[in-house]
Amino acid sequence: RKEVEQDPGPFNVPEGATVAFNCTYSNSASQSFFWYRQDCRKEPKLLMSVYSSGNEDGRFTAQLNRASQYISLLIRDSKLSDSATYLCALTGGGNKLTFGTGTQLKVEL
Amino acid sequence: NAGVMQNPRHLVRRRGQEARLRCSPMKGHSHVYWYRQLPEEGLKFMVYLQKENIIDESGMPKERFSAEFPKEGPSILRIQQVVRGDSAAYFCASSQLAGDVDTQYFGPGTRLTVL
Numbered sequence: 492r493k494e495v496e497q498d499p500g501p502f503n504v505p506e507g508a509t510v511a512f513n514c515t516y517s518n519s520a521s522q523s524f525f526w527y528r529q530d531c532r533k534e535p536k537l538l539m540s541v542y543s544s545g546n547e548d549g550r551f552t553a554q555l556n557r558a559s560q561y562i563s564l565l566i567r568d569s570k571l572s573d574s575a576t577y578l579c580a581l582t583g584g585g586n587k588l589t590f591g592t593g594t595q596l597k598v599e600l
Numbered sequence: 601n602a603g604v605m606q607n608p609r610h611l612v613r614r615r616g617q618e619a620r621l622r623c624s625p626m627k628g629h630s631h632v633y634w635y636r637q638l639p640e641e642g643l644k645f646m647v648y649l650q651k652e653n654i655i656d657e658s659g660m661p662k663e664r665f666s667a668e669f670p671k672e673g674p675s676i677l678r679i680q681q682v683v684r685g686d687s688a689a690y691f692c693a694s695s696q697l698a699g700d701v702d703t704q705y706f707g708p709g710t711r712l713t714v715l
Contacts, residue, residue: 517612522703534691534706535643578643585648585656586702587633592642 492517497579498593502566504598508569512594514579515561528569529593530561538564538577538579569598602627604694604707605674612713619679619686621710625694632675633693634667634703643691649675682714 497514504510524542526533538544541553541562551567562579576593583589605624614621625632634646648656649669660667664682668674679686689711693704 504673525703532689534708537703539704540703546697563675578696582702586631586704587641587648587656588635588693588704589645590635592641 494518494589495581495591497594498516499592500592501595501597504596505570506569506571506598506600508598509550509565509567510569510596511563511565511581512577512596513561513563514591514594516579516581517560518581519557519560521560521581523582524562525580525588526562527578527580527590529578535578535590548585560581567594569596571598571600574598584587604629604692604705604714606690606692606707606710608710609708610711610713612715613681613682614715616681619678619682619712621677621690621692621706621712622674623677623694624674624694626694626696628704629694629696631695631697631702632669633695634675634677635691635693635706637689637691637709639688646677679712682712684714687712687714 526538528538529535541555543555550567554563570590578593579591580588632649635643637643645659647667664680666678689709691709692707695702695704
């Protein structure tokens, strides 16, 4: 089983739609969790950290479920500019980030 | 407030040559990480360094690859005798261990092409 698993997609959604991604992880000792966004093989850009209490930043909401070992990202009112690959990442037992392979989102008119 | 800087952005080498990739962390950051992204694959951790110290090199190939972060100057990822399979995007990230969450910020990457 991979350490971090994501549905690769692509998710094709119309502008204005709500879309959710999940990411499962296998190491229960994982400590910190993040969502990154990557455009066209450019550098990953931090979208948000993920906390057990859940956190929201504008149209984006992230949630961590330690019992079921997954994190989620919800995007409301999708914009064309949200089209990208969304990477979940985590740390466990050190500072190195372990990434999922990413979920591709395409927002269409 | 400059972010993480990497150079060169693109590097072309022939098989057997050496590649040197440089990374300057964000101002105030003393932790540097190198990741590799092979075509159509996810990012893989290679090495974590602090000034003059390698902290974790568990992701580094056993041969031909080395990394350093000297007291002065950028971090260097060095690949000796490159092979076609080394062609990839190499990203550097930096962090400042502030609080409980060590957030890493990435540079623009160096795209290495081995002919």
